[in-house]
Amino acid sequence: MLALLQDEPKYGYQLRGEFEAATGATWPLNIGQVYTTLTRLERDGLVRAASSEGDGRSMYEITDAGRTELANWFQTPVARESRPRDELAIKLALALAVPGVDVSAVVQRQRMSTMQSLQELTRQKRNSAEGEISWQLVIESMIFGAEAEIRWLDHCEAMLLRHRGKPRPAPQTYDVPADQEARS
């Protein structure tokens, strides 16, 4: 939001439109949230209701604090620790950690699904117009991610084969503190 407001005051619908124009509707943005977010940004002093005429629409403009925040965001790299937990990695790790799960099947189903996504993404990339560079980069980001995921899944299968037959490695149970066994 702050990035989009950097040049000129804008209003809710416009913000959603420009966000989706920039990211190619890859991550649809609920219009309701735009307004709640604008309210919260205003609460935090990062935007304010624009003084200039808005032709009947509620325009918002970025504040100095908002510009600082924005510059900070662009300057600070996205840290790996700050990213959300990777559901797929967790799923595979748990499939390995608990008995009775056909890990191979999980890997293969995921592989099929990801391959299909990759195909769809490639199709989208082909159909993308020349001018929409930012959208192309977003699509390519997802393509690179999907490719890495497939490589990782292949790597997982190789690991599985190498460890085939070996006893479930180091039961991975949490050591129950001994003396608490006989607690009240």
Add this chain to the structure above:
Amino acid sequence: MLALLQDEPKYGYQLRGEFEAATGATWPLNIGQVYTTLTRLERDGLVRAASSEGDGRSMYEITDAGRTELANWFQTPVARESRPRDELAIKLALALAVPGVDVSAVVQRQRMSTMQSLQELTRQKRNSAEGEISWQLVIESMIFGAEAEIRWLDHCEAMLLRHRGKPRPAPQTYDVPADQEARS
């Protein structure tokens, strides 16, 4: 949680311990959340307070509904659409979409940061013991992801150079509906 409860009833602290044993403390799990999550799972009928003795601890066991849910989770691949928005992709897309941002600098800073993470991950992988296969896979998942990110960043820089000097492509502004210009 459901996956860890599959074999036998367990208690809060134990669940956190085993989760972190399986994922290698890559994503630290707040103990408070374990309890709130257990409460919510119980609310939804996926776990219940275990009937067996727990030596003074509150044990939980999975229910039939929980087993169904769990089997479903393992059977269903993680869809690309269901993943959280990629902050880095959004940042780069917006850096391109709005004027006055040094995109190159953003890319280069991110590249440095990601390279450093990659080094750290590689170090962790070397230091990981033999038996901890699920943790190794998690680390490798992050390594594959970081490598893909670097490749993508390189690709972005190449794109930037190719488009150097060209006018900012297709201003990407949301078309303001014409007749609304003169609204009350």
Add this chain to the structure above:
DNA sequence: CGACACATGTAACACGTTACATGATTTG
């Protein structure tokens, strides 16, 4: 004894998601 890990919770908060309400304007 004092510090620390174990163990179980609760409250407050932030944020994203969905659904709903309301009205103006455009378009077939």
Add this chain to the structure above:
DNA sequence: CAAATCATGTAACGTGTTACATGTGTCG
């Protein structure tokens, strides 16, 4: 005119995060 789009909100809900409270057990 009717339907769709534009436009601005609000309410309810789910979940993750942080901080706090409380008590037991272990260990130097």
